[in-house]
Amino acid sequence: MNPFIKNKKQLSIFITAGFPTLNSTTNQILELQSKGVDFIEVGIPFSDPMADGVVIQESSSKALSNGMNMDILFDQLEAIKNDVHIPLVLMGYLNPVLQYGLEKFLIKCKDVKMASVILPDMSFEIYERFYQSLFEKYEIPMTFLITPTSSDERILKIVESSKKSFVYLVSHTSITGNKQTFQENLLERYSEIKALCKNVPLMIGFGISTKNDVEKAHKSCDGAIIGSAYIKSLIEKRDLVRELTP
Amino acid sequence: MEKIKKYTEVDDLGFYGHFGGAFVPELLRDNLEELTTFFLEIENDNAFQNEFLSLLKYYVGRPSPLYLSQKLSNEFKCPIFLKREDLNHTGSHKINNAIGQILLAKKMGKSEIVAETGAGQHGVATATVCALMNMKCIVFMGEKDIERQAPNVQRMKFLGAEVIPAKSGSKTLKDATNEAIRYWINHTNAYYLIGSVVGPHPYPAMVASFQSVISKEIKSQLKEMTGTENPTKIIACVGGGSNAAGAFFEYYDSNVELIAVEAGGLGVNSGYTAATSVVGNPGVLHGSLTLLMQDEYGQVVEPYSISAGLDYPGIGPLHAYTIQIGRTKSISVTDEEALKAAKKLAVYEGIIPALESAHAIAALEKLKFESNDVVVVNLSGRGDKDMETYLNLDSY
Numbered sequence: 001m002n003p004f005i006k007n008k009k010q011l012s013i014f015i016t017a018g019f020p021t022l023n024s025t026t027n028q029i030l031e032l033q034s035k036g037v038d039f040i041e042v043g044i045p046f047s048d049p050m051a052d053g054v055v056i057q058e059s060s061s062k063a064l065s066n067g068m069n070m071d072i073l074f075d076q077l078e079a080i081k082n083d084v085h086i087p088l089v090l091m092g093y094l095n096p097v098l099q100y101g102l103e104k105f106l107i108k109c110k111d112v113k114m115a116s117v118i119l120p121d122m123s124f125e126i127y128e129r130f131y132q133s134l135f136e137k138y139e140i141p142m143t144f145l146i147t148p149t150s151s152d153e154r155i156l157k158i159v160e161s162s163k164k165s166f167v168y169l170v171s172h173t174s175i176t177g178n179k180q181t182f183q184e185n186l187l188e189r190y191s192e193i194k195a196l197c198k199n200v201p202l203m204i205g206f207g208i209s210t211k212n213d214v215e216k217a218h219k220s221c222d223g224a225i226i227g228s229a230y231i232k233s234l235i236e237k238r239d240l241v242r243e244l245t246p
Numbered sequence: 247m248e249k250i251k252k253y254t255e256v257d258d259l260g261f262y263g264h265f266g267g268a269f270v271p272e273l274l275r276d277n278l279e280e281l282t283t284f285f286l287e288i289e290n291d292n293a294f295q296n297e298f299l300s301l302l303k304y305y306v307g308r309p310s311p312l313y314l315s316q317k318l319s320n321e322f323k324c325p326i327f328l329k330r331e332d333l334n335h336t337g338s339h340k341i342n343n344a345i346g347q348i349l350l351a352k353k354m355g356k357s358e359i360v361a362e363t364g365a366g367q368h369g370v371a372t373a374t375v376c377a378l379m380n381m382k383c384i385v386f387m388g389e390k391d392i393e394r395q396a397p398n399v400q401r402m403k404f405l406g407a408e409v410i411p412a413k414s415g416s417k418t419l420k421d422a423t424n425e426a427i428r429y430w431i432n433h434t435n436a437y438y439l440i441g442s443v444v445g446p447h448p449y450p451a452m453v454a455s456f457q458s459v460i461s462k463e464i465k466s467q468l469k470e471m472t473g474t475e476n477p478t479k480i481i482a483c484v485g486g487g488s489n490a491a492g493a494f495f496e497y498y499d500s501n502v503e504l505i506a507v508e509a510g511g512l513g514v515n516s517g518y519t520a521a522t523s524v525v526g527n528p529g530v531l532h533g534s535l536t537l538l539m540q541d542e543y544g545q546v547v548e549p550y551s552i553s554a555g556l557d558y559p560g561i562g563p564l565h566a567y568t569i570q571i572g573r574t575k576s577i578s579v580t581d582e583e584a585l586k587a588a589k590k591l592a593v594y595e596g597i598i599p600a601l602e603s604a605h606a607i608a609a610l611e612k613l614k615f616e617s618n619d620v621v622v623v624n625l626s627g628r629g630d631k632d633m634e635t636y637l638n639l640d641s642y
Contacts, residue, residue: 047415047545048531050427051271057414069543094269095530099544120271121530125259145272173273174432 003039003087003115004166006201010038010223011214011244013230014091014205016059017042017076018068020234025073026080033086035241038223041118044073044092051120053177055228070100077112087115089143094122102131106138116143116165124158141165147173148189155196166201169193169221171208177228179207182216190220211244253498253568254454260447261535263571266563268446270533273431277438282448284354289455294349301345302459305378306335308342310460312467312622317594322610324619327477329464331489331626332599336371338627339460339489340441344371346456347439348379356437358382362412362426364391364419364485365555365602366398367627368441373407383407384436386425388418391554397631416548419485419558423532442486443562446533450491450562457492464622465496472620479503479613482624483605484576485520485556487565489626498573506565507609509551510578520549521578522561523569531559537566552581552635553601555627583608585639588629600627601635 013032017025025042032040045060045068052060077088090109097105097119109117117140122131124144135142141164146155148169159167172178172186194202204217205225217224226240233240253262260266268278288294302308311330318326331339351359359381363369369385376383385402389411392399402409415421423444430438443450443457461480469475480497482490484506494504511519519525522537529538531546539547539559551557561569568574579587584601587608592598599607603626615621629636 048420048424050424050532051273051431053428061415064545071543093530095538095540095546096544098529099540099542121269121533123268123270123272123275126267126269129259147272147275149276150272170271170273173434175273175428178432 002164002201004201005038006199006222008222009218010203011241012039012041012203012223012225013037013241014041014043014225014227016045016056016063016231017073018045018063018066019059019231020062022066022068022072025076029080029088030083032241033084036245037086037241039087039089039115041089041091041225042077044070044090044096046093046096049093051175053175053228055177055231059231070096070105074108074112081112084113088113089116089118090114091118094119102134106134106140109140110138114140116141118143118145118168120145143168145170146193148186148193149173152196155193159197159200162200166203167197168225169202169204170206171204172206174206176206179209182213187220194221214244253573254495254564256447256451260451262564262567264528265536265566266447266450266534268533269530269535270446271431274446277430277434278446278448280354284350285448285452288350288353294353298346298349302342306341306345307333308459309463309467310334312464312471314471315595318610322615323617324615324621326610327468327622328597328625329460329493329622331460331624332597332603332628336367336374337630338367338371338600339457339492340368340371341374342459342492343441343453343456343488344368344375344439347452348375348381351381351437351439352379354437356381356435358384358433358436359439360384360386360426360429360433360436361439361441362386362419362422363441364388364422364557365553365600366391366395366402366631367555367600369407369409370398370401370405372439372441373402373405376407377405384429385409386412386422386429388412388416388422390417391419391422395554395631418554420546427532442488443491443564444486444532444534444560450534450564453488454491454495454564457488458495460489460492460624461494461496464493468622476500476502477620477622479505479619479621480624481505481507481606481609481621483507483556483602483626484561484565485509485558485602486560487562489624491562491564493622493624494574498568504568504574505609505613506569506574506576507605508576508578509553509556509605510580511550511552513580514578518550519578520551520556520558522559523576524578526559526561534563536560536563537569553584553605555600555602556605577609577612579605579608579612583611585636588636597625598629599625600629601632603627
């Protein structure tokens, strides 16, 4: 069964593990769960996050200087695994995963009940050639990013491999935290993509920050993912989830 | 029978052996596919190649001389030739690749160029070709490099380029590259003119191909001067490794010894080094799987070298591959050894090398030569930009 749900207006939050403080990861997850967030992406900080804007870049370097690393992160996730009832997704750049050891990483993911993994700099082709068999061995479903300009053929191929996860639609071509979402000319494309996804949930992210954005996301996709805006709200000590939900 | 693959050939996903590939977010996929299509097209496009060679000849001033250094030859008891890339327009080998890529960008209908630069040599080369081709030019340069390579910053600005300081991380080449990639993701209509044999496929193969003119010339020049086109050793410095890729390119499938000189910084075991092949291990940075300086958790370690052009935590995947299989030998040279070599070449030959190239000269002291050796050192750039560093040395 797919833990990610189709046709329900979902809200997902991306957190940077170890930000703002090293031990804040677990409390944030439990708090977001209690506020009704549908699933959470736990970001593994990396020194060179090339697809991220300033907000997530800075949260990553702060997390690293706080001492966050893969061992600590898995310990933290282990401590709360029986208290978390919503899907958790580990998201990060490939290099820290490769250094940790992909097999060891997948075993740990299974131990701490990760629902899926997102590695934005690992393309579908590289996954197929080198890593797919290990992911399947440990039954950890991958989630892949697509963009409005991805070809239908490619989207269908990714949908086929995402039956136990979801498809992550990048709202527009830009790094994270860039507000140019829901340009009129893209709305139709979002709907086409949703049709291509059939039973696989389609979640949209990148540049989503306001209640209005979330509402728009729910018109064309199954869920909205918020990252930079959440990190920013932490810094500004605002309750973003409350602002976004009715 | 299976076709024997050349060292410089990549597979369908852009790998040299285990290294290379395209590890980029989906956001850049269309761009890289478009680039790959055009790159394959120009390889057999006579009009393109003619324009490229014509600009190299009449604009850059190629072929660059192959100069027999009498004094170095006397000292090391074998002929030592210097491939004078320092005499190219803009002062280094970087212009070869910049010319090739700007023609490609023009063919692709692009009008905005973004680039990263370390020492500023690639930035100057890019700003130059952008002026030549009437293109908008944005160059990212680490804040720390902007300070230590001020003359090149002024040259870029004078040529009409916008120089944007990269303020993240170590504020050097690695971070300038991150910023250039981010800019490219946000402006997919721009052309990313990468300066070295790094980055996602097809960049490493493309840059190596444009730089291969260096070894093509060495072959014909050496043939003319010595009667044989192969030296016994070729020495080149390596940061990302574009000048080395160019100097080695035509010689991979021969028995010529290829020596890549990395920046040892304060010493390979000092914690302040850029000797990637010694202290690095396989990892993914800037879109390719290569040898990478990193900690046990895969965070990229900040490299150190007095030379801004070698101050990079990775190495081109072609070099990672050929070093790993033993085809290329890597050695390292410290800051101090490079500085001494720069001074030596200045007083021996009246040639002031770039700090990067001085590493290749310094390598001569670390190698053993027989009298029947014929050695080519790729003098990748001139030292005008490094005068402040050179003049600050007490001993001189």
